[in-house]
Amino acid sequence: MVYYFEPVLKDGGQCGLQIGYEWSDWHSAESGWGLKLAFEFEGLYLGKHSPEGVMPIEPQYLGTQYLSFDTQGYALLATAMLTVTTPWSQRFLPYAAASTGMARVSLSNADSANPSEPGINHFNSDPNASDTASALQFKLGIKSKLSRNLILFTEYRYLSIDSTRYTFGPTVYPEEHPPTDDWDVRMGKLNYNLFVAGLQYRF
Template sequence: MAKCCLLAISAAVCVSLGSAAAQANDTAATQTGGFYVGALAGVGAARSTDLQQRGAVHLLLGKLPIDAKGPTESSTRTHLGGLQLGYEFDSWQHRPKWHITPTAELEAVYMGKHSPTGEMPVHPAFLGMQYVTVPTQIGLAMLNAGLIFKTPYSEKVLPMLGIGAGAAFVSITGADSANPSEPGINHFNSDPDASDTALALQFKAGVKIRMSTRLDLLAEYRYLTIDATHYRFGETDYPGEHQPTDSWRLDMDRQQFNFFAAGFHYRF
């Protein structure tokens, strides 16, 4: 009888320890929370947008208004690099083995130079076609919110979604406005540099791979859009070669980008 009692107690202890170990493993697998830092890099392309150049040429009897507008090429390659400081909140248990972890994140992104060229019919029409190239670099300061999903299918591969809003600092250096009828003339030559700031929005989707309790690798797609921007370039200044002009205004319509990126997050 004593032996049976001892065996029953031992079995109960084993079951309790096994249950506790399983619970500890599940907790470790889903444990989140706390600050993290991260970095990522990626490649992508800018979609076509519209450019509009406006100004006036000085003639003996007055000014001739110039208005040229047209689209850029359909895809211009670019790249990005970014740093993040974020926070993972406690997970919500939606269903057994389903967990959702909300995140908040500050992100700084640099987008490398890309040079879209707009092919722009001129008004008045007898002036033909204007080709405007704008070597563009962009810095972003973003505030992102995201969700990380733990599913029954994997405790290490975690789908994630995110959205973000912030400011885009757009800089154009060495812009060129050329017309085939005037070879060698850059109509922005006296000041080909300009910048503007606009609202930026982004959507992110990807996966995190839990390498350890602190280190995650990530791969993601992101769509980025930047509101229309406006620039002022210098007047055309070629004494004896070209009539003087007013300074030029260039309007760039909404910019849209698609990126694929990879990086890591390290939790404290």
């Protein structure tokens, strides 16, 4: 049986590295507006945070289990970016981007607690698991040229990682709890709202 729950995310950090290519801009000499297309590969590390969730159990008389765990992940994304040049400034440039790729999510120290069974972690024999899922990202930002080669950027990102599935170990408490099978758990989508700042170096 596969149990399903929706996680509630708490605070977490992230960092990343990107490499790409930007083509020469197309612009209108009359209006001063222009567009630049870029393509990037990006690796993201999603720092450790501690989601919580509720997992209904069947049959219902067994109650509800409350899940908590530490999670961290990695994502590899391919990104298409469009930068806008305006007639007002060639130094401050707004942009939008969309990305697709894959993410690896790892859960550790998982705890599945039922208030009717205090002191029992139903995943106690193996509380760690990982899975891979598709990922989508959208971002909006603005960048500023500090020099010919150095650019400062700040942006908002929405990152969504598709539903993942994990297998945790059985409940093993001799003389305290009946033995169980492994726990198969499906977690709903992970959605991140991120605010990022960084530096780009252009060759």
